[in-house]
Amino acid sequence: MMDRQDIDQIALRLVSLVPPGLAQAQQDLRANFHDVLTQGLRRLELVTREEFDVQSQLLARTRAKVDELERRIADLEAEAARGH
Template sequence: MMDRQDIDQLALRLVSLVPPGLAQAHQDLRTNFSDVLAHGLRRLDLVTREEFDVQSQVLARTRAKLDGLEKRIADLETMAAARGS
């Protein structure tokens, strides 16, 4: 997720797009942009990179176990079919 510094940098970039005639409003706009961006990102229910990486590792281990079990079942089915013939 974006940290406060990233949000502030994005808000500063948005403020830089405001016409120069509104220079006195830049600080207010920057604060408002930061608050709106932070609130919006919190509502997105995002996970951190660390949480994502942990879940990716869990998924990879689960996938490996599943592949192994599928192979084992296939081997057992082959053995059962050979005995039944």
């Protein structure tokens, strides 16, 4: 998930888009942008990069096991076919 610094940077970028005439409202807008971004990201139920990497590694190992089992089954089927 994004950390507080990333959210602050996005909020600052959004505030920089506010017309200069509304400069007094920029602090309020920055706080509001920060809150909205934080809440929105929390609702997305994102995983951390570490969690993603762990799951990717697990999936790769599982895929390798499935490939090996499929190869073994094919070998056994071929052997059984030769035996009949």
